[in-house]
Amino acid sequence: MKYELVELEQYIHDRLPPEILPVDEKLREKVAVHSHYLSLQVQRLRTIFKEDLAAMKDLERARIYVPVHALSILDICGQLANWFQAAKEKGQNQLMEFYSRIDRLLSDLLQILQKTLPAAFDTSLPIPFTIYNDHLPHIRQLIDGISDLKPLLDHHNQPVIDLVQTEITSIWASPREVTYHLLEYTTRLLTALSEIKDRTVPNYSHYLHTAVLIRLNYNSPKYIERCIFKLIEKMDEMNNLEKLITIDFYVDELSKIVPLKSDCLISDEHSALDQLKAWTFQEKKKLEKPLLAxxxxxxxxxxxxxxxxxxxxxxxxxxxxxxxxxxxxxxxxxxxxxxxxxxxxxxxxxxxxxxxxxxxxxxxxxxxxxxxxxxxxxxxx
Structure with a gap:
């Protein structure tokens, strides 16, 4: 998918063959309106990047600005196009639902670009990648929006969602991409985990990866919730001692980093941390052997x-x-x-x-x- 940004419109057009349009004439008119809106969004994307194509090529090679480099944007648009293709198998009503949601996703994508580009080429920043944290919540909104499409897709499309999430969250591929606070937090995590001493402990890499993800995404309670319950699933692979060490470690870490405020509620007025603590209490009751002092x-x-x-x-x-x-x-x-x-x-x-x-x-x-x-x-x- 090595496409230049100027080929974006043609790329999307190629992924939307005419046969996916509905037969019903009135519905076809509505689809045409949505298609026109998609075209306008593409034109706006091209306008934004018009003066920065050379810089974007550099970013594409460096793969530093994950949210703004051309390849990621094309990947996202490509997945949207895939969903258009999948929509034809879902019936006309759900097809319109796809169009509506994709419109919103494109709008979110545009907001990300508008917020990102002014700072993307500011060489005065100590580490260029620090701009990522400023618009992280907007990227998470986009990911959540993409994930919301899951009920409309069959299970074969889950890898599509995973692909987009992986692409946007693969920010720790090299030391250059680590911000100051992430570096400090990673060091603190490693220090805490060193009490276990041996990094061959089961799920060690998962501990670190999950904790860093939670740290970076503390403004996204839905994402924190996913991380927590993914971790809980991992608990089944551990023995009792490993469970207890892990539970205590994460309760302690989440207590430091999860903001307990009204906009961090997930459901039934329980934050991600509250849910983890509640689960911890239940799990410890199940374990017949209590912790030592x-x-x-x-x-x-x-x-x-x-x-x-x-x-x-x-x-x-x-x-x-x-x-x-x-x-x-x-x-x-x-x-x-x-x-x-x-x-x-x-x-x-x-x-x-x-x-x-x-x-x-x-x-x-x-x-x-x-x-x-x-x-x-x-x-x-």
């Missing part, structure tokens, strides 16, 4: 993550045989077992203290950090 939990995690794989396997097996549960004073018990293991070493440690078995260090060499979390969770049963 905050301070003890941190100390326990530190002790646990500092263990070698050999010590881990010996500790886990020994702890299970010692028969402790989450109701016991786990921190002291762990300390005693760790001290015992480190005193006598793990090379030739005999687990006879706990059971009539001998521990084989080679078997522990395969234990990853991901397995460590699961082993600890098993040991705490």
């Amino acid at each position: 905050t301070q003890q939990q941190k100390e326990l995690e530190k002790l646990f993550l500092d263990l070698s794989v050999d010590e881990l396997a010996a500790l886990t097996y020994g702890a299970q045989k010692a028969g402790f549960t989450r109701k016991d004073d786990k921190l002291n018990l762990f300390r005693q077992i760790i001290a015992f293991i480190r005193t006598i070493g793990t090379d030739n440690i005999a687990i006879d203290s706990f059971a009539n078995k001998t521990y084989k260090p080679k078997e522990a060499a395969k234990v990853s950090m991901r397995a460590k979390l699961r082993l600890l969770d098993d040991a705490l049963r």
Whole structure:
């Protein structure tokens, strides 16, 4: 789809073959009006960019200004054209609904361009990409508008919606595209996640990606809601310990970044954060094993993550045989077992203290950090 901006009108025309127009004459007249309006919008787009085509080519190569570079605009218009094509299979009433919604989307797109272009070529800005944050809510409105078309499309068109959302949200493809506040926030996130130490923890990249998305889109409650419930779906892939760590982490992070104000309501007067907290309370009730006291939990995690794989396997097996549960004073018990293991070493440690078995260090060499979390969770049963 490497189209020059001046070819936009022809591009859309090519994607709207005459046969998609309805047979009914009156309806055809209405469609003609909508088609004329679409043509006018295209002309306005061409006027806006008339003096900046050379700059737009540079932007297209750099792919820095996602909302304003020519390729993205053409992609969006191309998807609108695809929906025209899909409309012919939906019946005449829904066809008109498509036209009406597409008109609004084009209008939103025009607003984005009008708000963006004056600043797009302002070289006085420290980082050109910072303009993205200024019109982010308008872009989100466009994405929400596109997503609203989903009920009118069959499931085969979901990739179309995903494509547009991915194109506009793929702003962290390189360090050049990271604004100062995003860089600072990412650093803070990485610091917080470093408590888990190992980045092979399941869904690590999802934690970071979701949190950054939420940070960038705090003015769009619908988008935050989607991020939250996508995260909740991921919870099914985690064990109890991973769930609890994740829940606490996100409640804490969202408490810092989600504005609790009247225009951030989603439904039934509950904000995205309220919904997450409510879900957290319900989920924690379902988990039979309560969290350790905050301070003890941190100390326990530190002790646990500092263990070698050999010590881990010996500790886990020994702890299970010692028969402790989450109701016991786990921190002291762990300390005693760790001290015992480190005193006598793990090379030739005999687990006879706990059971009539001998521990084989080679078997522990395969234990990853991901397995460590699961082993600890098993040991705490």
